[in-house]
Amino acid sequence: MSCCKNLVVLKFGGSILRSGSDYVRVAQHVKELVDAGFRVVVVVSAMKGITDLLSLVASSRERVKVLKEVISKYLLAIREVGCDGVPKGQLSAFSEVSAELAKVAWAIDVLGEVTPRVRDYVLSFGEVMSSVIMSLALRSQGVSTKWFTGRQAGIVTDDNYGEANPIHEVSAGLVRERLCSLIREGAVPVVTGFVAGTLDGSVTVLGRGGSDFTATLLARHLGASEVRLYTDVPGVMSADPELVPNARVIDVMSFNEAMELAYLGAKKFHPRTFEPLVGTDIAVRVTSLHTKGEGGTLITEEGGGPPLKAVVVLNDLSVVSVVGARMVGRLGTAAEIAATAARVGVNIIGIVQPVSEISISLIVNRVDATRLVNALTAIVRKGVVRDVVVEDVVAVSVVGEGLKDPRFVSEVINWVSEEPLSIVSWYRGDVSLTLTFNNVDKSRVARILHSGVLRYG
Ligand code: ASP
Numbered sequence: 311m312s313c314c315k316n317l318v319v320l321k322f323g324g325s326i327l328r329s330g331s332d333y334v335r336v337a338q339h340v341k342e343l344v345d346a347g348f349r350v351v352v353v354v355s356a357m358k359g360i361t362d363l364l365s366l367v368a369s370s371r372e373r374v375k376v377l378k379e380v381i382s383k384y385l386l387a388i389r390e391v392g393c394d395g396v397p398k399g400q401l402s403a404f405s406e407v408s409a410e411l412a413k414v415a416w417a418i419d420v421l422g423e424v425t426p427r428v429r430d431y432v433l434s435f436g437e438v439m440s441s442v443i444m445s446l447a448l449r450s451q452g453v454s455t456k457w458f459t460g461r462q463a464g465i466v467t468d469d470n471y472g473e474a475n476p477i478h479e480v481s482a483g484l485v486r487e488r489l490c491s492l493i494r495e496g497a498v499p500v501v502t503g504f505v506a507g508t509l510d511g512s513v514t515v516l517g518r519g520g521s522d523f524t525a526t527l528l529a530r531h532l533g534a535s536e537v538r539l540y541t542d543v544p545g546v547m548s549a550d551p552e553l554v555p556n557a558r559v560i561d562v563m564s565f566n567e568a569m570e571l572a573y574l575g576a577k578k579f580h581p582r583t584f585e586p587l588v589g590t591d592i593a594v595r596v597t598s599l600h601t602k603g604e605g606g607t608l609i610t611e612e613g614g615g616p617p618l619k620a621v622v623v624l625n626d627l628s629v630v631s632v633v634g635a636r637m638v639g640r641l642g643t644a645a646e647i648a649a650t651a652a653r654v655g656v657n658i659i660g661i662v663q664p665v666s667e668i669s670i671s672l673i674v675n676r677v678d679a680t681r682l683v684n685a686l687t688a689i690v691r692k693g694v695v696r697d698v699v700v701e702d703v704v705a706v707s708v709v710g711e712g713l714k715d716p717r718f719v720s721e722v723i724n725w726v727s728e729e730p731l732s733i734v735s736w737y738r739g740d741v742s743l744t745l746t747f748n749n750v751d752k753s754r755v756a757r758i759l760h761s762g763v764l765r766y767g
């Protein structure tokens with residue numbers, strides 16, 4: 311059910327909210343869209359870097375110093391926005407919010423501890439202050455507006471602090487109730503990204519980068535036609551331009567491809583961004599202010615465009631392999647190796663075992679490799695495995711729906727047939743294929759794979 315026609319949810323990320331003039335630019339852009347007949351909901355992140363500072367307010371002994379830094383950054387932004395025509399009440403909203411944050415920081419200092427619940431509350435202030443400033447900037451442009459925390463806008467979550475889970479059945483009705491009539495009157499709700507709350511009113515956050523998720527949740531509940539994620543790059547790129555000079559903006563892609571890029575760390579979407587939109591025809595556009603929200607990358611459930619979309623270099627990985635004939639046919643070896651990794655806090659990024667069972671290779675972050683090798687050496691001593699070997703590798707993933715077809719998998723492998731390939735990681739249905747190489751220049755393999763990708767369009 312749609313709240314109204316022509317509704318777009320615009321999310322402005324921290325990367326483009328660096329100073330007061332950025333808020334003014336965003337507000338002018340929103341005004342243009344409103345004047346052009348769009349109904350608009352604005353979702354804002356905290357200013358660039360603020361959430362990191364707030365997590366220091368929660369955890370560091372320097373909290374008072376950091377707190378002052380946060381408040382002075384926002385005060386400077388308010389001053390730059392200018393407050394012509396803004397009612398006094400709006401300005402005092404900011405003072406109230408900063409006084410509350412100071413109180414919380416003081417309480418943490420006194421108690422000497424931060425519960426997860428208090429930590430979420432502290433983190434929420436970045437978005438709250440940002441939305442107060444955004445609504446000031448909009449008002450200065452003559453746009454009728456009202457700001458909401460995510461919870462006030464109706465997003466209800468469980469109490470899994472730090473990474474709370476939205477409860478859709480409750481949120482759907484509330485969001486419509488809180489926002490629809492305002493939107494229909496032509497006003498622009500400004501909603502804090504990232505911040506939500508439990509049914510009984512505790513503040514929660516949706517996990518780092520969560521403003522994307524807020525935007526798609528609101529779009530789903532309001533039946534918007536499009537979500538626009540504004541960033542400082544022109545769209546989702548086909549590769550990192552620093553490594554691959556002819557990287558370009560991807561025109562269209564599917565939710566699956568976009569999620570894969572997020573999981574691989576190539577694009578910093580919140581991992582759950584697309585979840586609320588599955589089964590709807592709401593599109594996401596990753597775009598920038600420079601293009602006035604046009605162009606960029608259009609992401610829809612069905613996607614489209616060329617079969618292969620992007621090449622991603624996964625940096626600083628190593629492969630730790632355990633080898634030994636006594637592993638063959640022995641039950642529990644893989645379990646023991648995986649349990650050892652878990653015990654020493656090493657995340658297994660990839661895992662390969664040939665069917666002969668003669669070895670097991672784990673792809674891990676390079677910083678973890680030595681720790682893992684040391685822990686596995688204990689198993690060597692027990693005599694089950696003969697040796698533990700570690701190698702630094704370059705891992706490159708190719709992403710695209712086309713990879714569901716195994717013919718593309720063999721084709722991609724062909725492109726790098728001259729290179730020292732060590733591991734191929736792919737499973738039927740995957741929309742990415744990851745290859746690791748020993749002793750190669752990462753930019754060279756990325757360029758080879760990328761030119762292959764470009765041959766398809
Ligand atoms: N401010 C939060 C963060 O830095 C949420 C967001 O920007 O999306 O993670």
Ligand code: MG
Pocket residue numbers: 323324519522578579580
């Ligand atoms: Mg983000």
